[in-house]
Amino acid sequence: SQQGEEDPQALSIQEGENATMNCSYKTSINNLQWYRQNSGRGLVHLILIRSNEREKHSGRLRVTLDTSKKSSSLLITASRAADTASYFCATDASGSARQLTFGSGTQLTVLP
Amino acid sequence: EPEVTQTPSHQVTQMGQEVILRCVPISNHLYFYWYRQILGQKVEFLVSFYNNEISEKSEIFDDQFSVERPDGSNFTLKIRSTKLEDSAMYFCASRDTRLAQETQYFGPGTRLLVL
Numbered sequence: 444s445q446q447g448e449e450d451p452q453a454l455s456i457q458e459g460e461n462a463t464m465n466c467s468y469k470t471s472i473n474n475l476q477w478y479r480q481n482s483g484r485g486l487v488h489l490i491l492i493r494s495n496e497r498e499k500h501s502g503r504l505r506v507t508l509d510t511s512k513k514s515s516s517l518l519i520t521a522s523r524a525a526d527t528a529s530y531f532c533a534t535d536a537s538g539s540a541r542q543l544t545f546g547s548g549t550q551l552t553v554l555p
Numbered sequence: 556e557p558e559v560t561q562t563p564s565h566q567v568t569q570m571g572q573e574v575i576l577r578c579v580p581i582s583n584h585l586y587f588y589w590y591r592q593i594l595g596q597k598v599e600f601l602v603s604f605y606n607n608e609i610s611e612k613s614e615i616f617d618d619q620f621s622v623e624r625p626d627g628s629n630f631t632l633k634i635r636s637t638k639l640e641d642s643a644m645y646f647c648a649s650r651d652t653r654l655a656q657e658t659q660y661f662g663p664g665t666r667l668l669v670l
Contacts, residue, residue, distance in 0.1 A: 473657070474657050476658065476659070478661070483644075483666070484663065484664070485646065485661055485662060485663035485664050486598070486646060486661040486664075487661075488658055488659070488660060488661070491657060491658050493657075531598065533598075533659075535657060540586065540588075540603035540605065540610040540611040541586070541603075541650065541657065541659075542588060542600040542603050542611055542613075543588075543590075543598075543600065543648075543659060544600065545590075545597050545598040545599070546597065547596075547597055548597070
């Protein structure tokens with residue numbers, strides 16, 4: 444798989460349920476960031492987790508990072524219809540400019 | 556809350572024409588980026604800009620592309636002679652260079668359609 448690959452590609456859940464998305468990457472990273480994109484719109488930054496961190500919380504979001512497995516997960520608890528969007532992980536790895544490498548994304552649909 | 560802005564939101568152009576996409580990064584940020592997202596595909600890095608020069612660029616960023624910071628606030632991406640395959644959403648991003656400030660903030664994007 445390529446740097447920053449999410450699974451599943453698509454996820455459909457009922458409102459109130461939890462949604463878990465996973466991301467795998469190949470190289471060493473400085474940090475990993477999660478973004479949300481509503482259909483055809485811009486990228487909204489959700490949360491950043493550094494390579495020396497294992498878990499981070501922000502509101503209904505929980506991110507974990509396992510650098511030994513080169514993987515991360517994003518958990519959205521008590522999902523709402525407004526959470527319907529594409530979710531991307533992006534790794535900040537090589538390059539002096541700290542440019543991001545994005546995965547293919549998970550399309551989350553939360554049904555009311 | 557400060558945000559990255561981009562203009563125009565949509566641009567339609569004929570193949571071979573020049574386009575300039577504009578971005579206003581967050582005011583105290585010093586690192587700027589352009590990314591693009593072809594419909595249905597991943598977001599791809601194009602170029603980064605720091606201290607008035609390109610710091611890194613991808614293979615996509617060929618001689619048809621250029622970036623400029625013409626004044627203290629704007630950051631532009633120019634495509635000299637557009638091709639059909641340049642049709643994409645173009646995102647500008649900026650980052651604070653202060654210690655431990657690693658988040659990249661993205662603008663809403665410019666959707667470019669080349670006919």
